[in-house]
Amino acid sequence: MNAPRRKARWSTEKRAAKGRTPQRRRTDSAPSDAPMNRKQRRALQFGDQQGKYNTEARRDDAPRQERDERRSSERRDDRGSRSYDRRDERGGRSFDRRDDDRGDRRDDRGGRSFDRRDDDRGGRSYDRRDDRGGRSFDRRDDDRGGRSYDRRDDRGGRSFDRRDDRGGRSFDRRDDRGFNRDRDDRGAGERRRDDRGFGERRRRDESYRPAQRFDTRRNHEPRGIEDRRRRHDHDDRQGFEETSDQMEWTATTAEAVEGEVTSGFFELGVAEPLVRVLASQGITDPFPIQAATIGDALAGKDVLGRGRTGSGKTLAFGLPMLTRLAQGSPVGSPRAMILTPTRELALQIADNLSPLAAAVGIDLTLIAGGMSYGPQLRAFERGVDVVVATPGRLIDLLEQGAADLSQVDIAILDEADHMADLGFMQDVRTLLDACGDGQRLLFSATLDDAVDKLVQKYLHDPVTHEVDSEKASVTTMVHRPLLVKPHHKNQVTAEIANREGRTVLFARTQLGTDRIAAQLRDAGVMAGALHGGLTQGARARILTAFREGAVPVLVATDVAARGIHVDDVTLVLQVDPPHDSKDYLHRAGRTARAGHEGVVASIVLPHQRKLSRRLLGQAGVGAEPLEIEPGTPELREATGARPTSGVAIPEGEYLKLIAPKQQPRRRPDGGQRGRGRGRGRRY
DNA sequence: AAAAAAC
Numbered sequence: 001m002n003a004p005r006r007k008a009r010w011s012t013e014k015r016a017a018k019g020r021t022p023q024r025r026r027t028d029s030a031p032s033d034a035p036m037n038r039k040q041r042r043a044l045q046f047g048d049q050q051g052k053y054n055t056e057a058r059r060d061d062a063p064r065q066e067r068d069e070r071r072s073s074e075r076r077d078d079r080g081s082r083s084y085d086r087r088d089e090r091g092g093r094s095f096d097r098r099d100d101d102r103g104d105r106r107d108d109r110g111g112r113s114f115d116r117r118d119d120d121r122g123g124r125s126y127d128r129r130d131d132r133g134g135r136s137f138d139r140r141d142d143d144r145g146g147r148s149y150d151r152r153d154d155r156g157g158r159s160f161d162r163r164d165d166r167g168g169r170s171f172d173r174r175d176d177r178g179f180n181r182d183r184d185d186r187g188a189g190e191r192r193r194d195d196r197g198f199g200e201r202r203r204r205d206e207s208y209r210p211a212q213r214f215d216t217r218r219n220h221e222p223r224g225i226e227d228r229r230r231r232h233d234h235d236d237r238q239g240f241e242e243t244s245d246q247m248e249w250t251a252t253t254a255e256a257v258e259g260e261v262t263s264g265f266f267e268l269g270v271a272e273p274l275v276r277v278l279a280s281q282g283i284t285d286p287f288p289i290q291a292a293t294i295g296d297a298l299a300g301k302d303v304l305g306r307g308r309t310g311s312g313k314t315l316a317f318g319l320p321m322l323t324r325l326a327q328g329s330p331v332g333s334p335r336a337m338i339l340t341p342t343r344e345l346a347l348q349i350a351d352n353l354s355p356l357a358a359a360v361g362i363d364l365t366l367i368a369g370g371m372s373y374g375p376q377l378r379a380f381e382r383g384v385d386v387v388v389a390t391p392g393r394l395i396d397l398l399e400q401g402a403a404d405l406s407q408v409d410i411a412i413l414d415e416a417d418h419m420a421d422l423g424f425m426q427d428v429r430t431l432l433d434a435c436g437d438g439q440r441l442l443f444s445a446t447l448d449d450a451v452d453k454l455v456q457k458y459l460h461d462p463v464t465h466e467v468d469s470e471k472a473s474v475t476t477m478v479h480r481p482l483l484v485k486p487h488h489k490n491q492v493t494a495e496i497a498n499r500e501g502r503t504v505l506f507a508r509t510q511l512g513t514d515r516i517a518a519q520l521r522d523a524g525v526m527a528g529a530l531h532g533g534l535t536q537g538a539r540a541r542i543l544t545a546f547r548e549g550a551v552p553v554l555v556a557t558d559v560a561a562r563g564i565h566v567d568d569v570t571l572v573l574q575v576d577p578p579h580d581s582k583d584y585l586h587r588a589g590r591t592a593r594a595g596h597e598g599v600v601a602s603i604v605l606p607h608q609r610k611l612s613r614r615l616l617g618q619a620g621v622g623a624e625p626l627e628i629e630p631g632t633p634e635l636r637e638a639t640g641a642r643p644t645s646g647v648a649i650p651e652g653e654y655l656k657l658i659a660p661k662q663q664p665r666r667r668p669d670g671g672q673r674g675r676g677r678g679r680g681r682r683y
Numbered sequence: 684a685a686a687a688a689a690c
Contacts, residue, residue, distance in 0.1 A: 342686095369688070369689050390688060391688055392687090396689045421687085423687065424687075427688070508684095531687095533686095557685080557687085
């Protein structure tokens with residue numbers, strides 16, 4: 001991680017030593033700077049290509065030793081140079097590389113801001129591709145998966161020679177601007193704590209072309225990989241029909257009850273406008289966790305609240321937060337921050353709190369990945385008061401200098417046990433460190449060592465309120481471990497999924513959810529997969545289709561295990577065992593919410609018996625596995641399972657249900673669609 | 684021990 005940056009390698013001195021002209025950082029406007037038409041770009045590219053063959057020849061003459069050295073010792077930093085090579089090689093080698101169809105078009109585009117986005121994409125797609133391995137057969141990433149490492153190595157070796165050949169051609173100059181390097185460095189692992197920070201990147205950026213940044217952003221908008229692919233069929237410059245697949249979020253307002261109101265929230269000290277809005281939603285009796293924590297939170301104490309999601313935690317921290325903020329006045333940057341582990345959860349919290357915030361004149365916004373930057377940047381520009389965020393995007397904005405959290409006086413972690421996971425911990429710390437040293441509210445389903453570390457470091461003299469046990473204590477929930485023979489697993493899964501009512505299935509991996517959902521549709525059960533590998537738009541659409549009942553079966557990874565609330569989920573089926581008892585309970589918590597009944601069935605294969613016993617024991621579930629086979633009355637009795645029709649649901653029928661709503665893109669008014677129409681999500 | 688979290 002701390003390997004020397006390859007930047008040094010190309011210092012002016014070194015270049016001079018090699019008999020090269022100094023690198024040009026700043027140039028006059030050049031072809032690549034201005035929009036080019038396709039023909040011009042082709043011409044340029046062709047020229048590049050010609051040069052490239054020379055380059056290839058020369059490459060072989062280059063000192064092999066040096067290449068090998070780079071290969072072995074500077075892998076990560078090599079990636080910085082990758083972008084040069086990728087770009088340059090593309091022209092000549094398209095026939096043997098799968099992603100070249102992308103590449104060529106990328107070059108076609110010419111315009112600078114696009115380059116930047118493309119570079120971003122290029123770098124990341126390697127990372128993701130490699131990470132994911134063969135995850136999604138239906139995505140094009142995987143065609144390439146196996147080769148990416150080789151290619152990377154190739155590049156590391158070549159880049160150096162290649163670079164020397166490039167002279168001052170306009171395309172090369174683009175590479176010199178420094179984004180590529182910066183971005184790739186970041187991709188290499190230190191990304192968030194790149195010590196050069198965004199400041200320097202931006203300076204260079206601006207020196208190249210001032211006032212470019214927001215154009216860049218705007219063009220940045222489409223995020224999904226699939227979208228980007230599709231985009232290449234169009235000329236980006238021409239306002240083509242963009243197939244963005246992002247989710248949008250808008251703040252909402254709500255009615256408030258007029259006149260006399262009786263509500264338990266008054267007594268807790270919640271601001272009156274908030275109580276009136278709650279009353280209009282029929283919420284007048286605080287849930288236990290709310291009753292327990294609101295008082296202390298209002299008093300400004302640090303609170304550690306333990307209670308399962310669905311127990312009313314959002315209001316437990318939301319109401320005191322808004323009440324306190326309403327007593328002060330905005331300072332031009334956020335005074336409160338709420339962090340959550342998934343985008344869906346952030347969305348849900350923002351949806352729930354935004355009408356309340358509006359009632360007391362608080363500007364609350366959602367900051368999450370997979371959504372366009374524009375509204376989020378504007379929110380900070382206008383001085384948003386509360387951010388509900390997922391860590392990644394907020395750090396992104398922080399690094400850009402777009403977000404300032406120094407005035408945050410109330411920092412809230414929802415699902416803190418999850419936020420304290422290894423993968424999240426550093427981000428959470430970064431964000432908490434960026435906040436002012438004010439009140440901290442930490443809500444968690446469990447208290448383990450990781451949470452304790454957060455508590456130790458960030459909470460001052462916290463008051464702990466434990467309302468729900470972490471153990472299974474929901475009396476309306478029935479647990480049914482099902483002992484199933486391996487060759488029956490698919491059919492049992494399908495028969496259970498085919499039951500009446502809304503059902504959530506959990507699988508271990510993204511690939512697993514895709515596969516199970518496809519198998520279910522093959523068997524005639526309308527099911528959709530939800531996992532973090534989908535574009536944000538796709539995630540939102542499948543969740544909506546599930547909420548609305550068009551798709552009654554949701555097959556999800558643990559992305560949906562926490563916090564997500566869908567009414568009337570009457571059965572949760574754990575197709576694959578959860579990783580631990582916490583996950584078991586979080587998954588289970590998708591059903592039997594708010595006093596409703598629900599069944600938690602778990603498929604247990606013979607070799608998983610021991611594991612299952614341990615998980616259930618830790619979760620405080622006493623149920624013994626029930627031995628079952630497909631089509632039996634026992635299975636039906638336990639889960640409501642029904643035989644499947646076996647008539648496959650055509651893929652098109654499913655896709656129709658989760659298709660993006662067609663809507664005009666890039667409207668002349670700047671793309672503000674449907675503002676002020678109804679609630680939250682639109683796609 | 685997987686998934687999620689920026690692009």
